[in-house]
Amino acid sequence: MPEVSADSRPQLARKARLRTDRLTGETLLLYPEHGLVLNPSAAALLRLCDGRSAGDIAAELGAPLADVLEFLATLSERGLVTT
Amino acid sequence: MSPQPRPRPYVLVAELTYRCPLRCAYCSNPTELQDRPALAGADWQRVLGEASELGVVQVHFTGGEPLLRDDLEALVARAAQLELYSNLITSGMPLTRDRLAALQAAGLCALQLSFQAARPGASAQIAGVDAFDHKLQVAGWVRELGLPLTVNVVLHRENLDEVDQIIALAERLGADRLELANTQYLGWAYQNRAALMPSLAQLDAARAVVAAARARLRGRMELLFVLPDYHGDRPRTCMNGWGERYIVVTPDGRALPCHAAHILPLVFPDLRAQSLASAWHDSEAFQKFRGTDHLREPCKSCDQREVDHGGCRCQAFLLTGDASAADPVCGLSPQHDLVVAARAAADAAAPALTLRRLRVVR
Numbered sequence: 431m432p433e434v435s436a437d438s439r440p441q442l443a444r445k446a447r448l449r450t451d452r453l454t455g456e457t458l459l460l461y462p463e464h465g466l467v468l469n470p471s472a473a474a475l476l477r478l479c480d481g482r483s484a485g486d487i488a489a490e491l492g493a494p495l496a497d498v499l500e501f502l503a504t505l506s507e508r509g510l511v512t513t
Numbered sequence: 514m515s516p517q518p519r520p521r522p523y524v525l526v527a528e529l530t531y532r533c534p535l536r537c538a539y540c541s542n543p544t545e546l547q548d549r550p551a552l553a554g555a556d557w558q559r560v561l562g563e564a565s566e567l568g569v570v571q572v573h574f575t576g577g578e579p580l581l582r583d584d585l586e587a588l589v590a591r592a593a594q595l596e597l598y599s600n601l602i603t604s605g606m607p608l609t610r611d612r613l614a615a616l617q618a619a620g621l622c623a624l625q626l627s628f629q630a631a632r633p634g635a636s637a638q639i640a641g642v643d644a645f646d647h648k649l650q651v652a653g654w655v656r657e658l659g660l661p662l663t664v665n666v667v668l669h670r671e672n673l674d675e676v677d678q679i680i681a682l683a684e685r686l687g688a689d690r691l692e693l694a695n696t697q698y699l700g701w702a703y704q705n706r707a708a709l710m711p712s713l714a715q716l717d718a719a720r721a722v723v724a725a726a727r728a729r730l731r732g733r734m735e736l737l738f739v740l741p742d743y744h745g746d747r748p749r750t751c752m753n754g755w756g757e758r759y760i761v762v763t764p765d766g767r768a769l770p771c772h773a774a775h776i777l778p779l780v781f782p783d784l785r786a787q788s789l790a791s792a793w794h795d796s797e798a799f800q801k802f803r804g805t806d807h808l809r810e811p812c813k814s815c816d817q818r819e820v821d822h823g824g825c826r827c828q829a830f831l832l833t834g835d836a837s838a839a840d841p842v843c844g845l846s847p848q849h850d851l852v853v854a855a856r857a858a859a860d861a862a863a864p865a866l867t868l869r870r871l872r873v874v875r
Binding site for chain 2: 444445447449451452453458460461462463465506507508509
């Protein structure tokens with residue numbers, strides 16, 4: 431599995447879909463037979479996974495790069511994000 | 514007991530038909546079917562809309578074999594319109610590449626394909642039909658079209674020793690996910706229990722193979738091993754709790770908290786006559802075993818009660834005749850000897866398998 435770095439361009443895996451929950455307004459990450467309720471910062475991060483680099487995502491969010499990379503690595507390990 | 518927030522269903526299990534070209538001896542479908550007409554397409558469309566309003570975000574189109582309904586594309590399209598994540602749970606029979614492409618175009622999100630074994634002969638033996646090569650072809654189309662693929666294999670005595678070959682098959686097919694589900698002894702599987710149940714040694718060996726493969730495949734293929742509860746000493750948290758996360762709709766339009774619950778002496782809501790919301794929130798059947806207030810001893814005072822809710826109601830009923838009893842799979846159940854005896858009987862004998870067939874009761 432490739433390491434996630436500031437230059438990685440993370441994208442949502444094709445099996446994963448983001449949507450807004452109609453009852454709570456929270457963002458859900460859905461994938462085969464599973465789903466995660468995302469907190470607002472995770473939701474904002476994943477909505478920026480549109481081809482830009484992890485470094486740009488961290489800058490856009492004003493978040494520490496290390497935190498962004500750690501989150502992306504966790505989702506990548508679960509096959510939900512490709513880097 | 515602290516008040517719980519009102520539960521909502523996240524997953525709709527849409528059992529579109531009980532018909533199936535395969536006759537798997539481990540099937541959990543009912544062994545006897547009531548003579549009731551199938552729910553019409555328009556009703557299914559309505560049920561999908563009501564499910565979305567209730568909070569459902571995933572739908573499993575399953576059966577029987579859901580491909581046998583020729584309005585499946587329209588139902589998938591409706592799910593897509595509602596932003597429901599749609600999973601097609603299928604044997605791959607009968608399926609053409611064109612139909613799969615049409616389902617994808619309608620908005621299908623993912624496909625779960627069953628395999629019975631890593632080899633054609635063993636496959637036909639348990640399924641009654643020689644479907645292996647066709648399934649390989651279907652898996653190829655799924656990959657070509659770029660749909661996420663889960664391979665599902667139900668495990669039992671005859672295929673547990675080949676778990677390494679099954680994992681290799683799923684890798685070769687390019688599966689995103691492999692679900693290795695030990696048989697749950699409900700429906701036809703209950704009738705075939707003594708012939709299907711593996712030994713503890715088989716299970717331990719398979720568990721070790723799966724653990725090693727999971728570490729090796731991390732990030733490439735998710736590997737799920739559904740534990741066999743007859744060999745554990747604590748029961749499963751069935752369906753994540755009765756009426757907590759899942760709502761099942763049967764081919765004839767009944768709402769159930771679990772796909773096996775039709776065996777219980779309860780009246781399940783008829784969705785021709787009432788809405789999914791009233792079935793979920795108000796029906797007696799859905800409230801009957803919801804939460805932990807219904808529990809009796811030894812479950813009532815057990816420190817695991819919020820975890821397992823006393824286990825599987827259907828299993829308790831099948832084994833003891835009392836749906837309110839502790840699941841006998843639990844070592845703390847006063848009727849745990851029933852499970853010990855079932856294990857011993859399976860170790861002692863290997864009766865022939867009874868393949869499933871459609872049997873309608875009038």
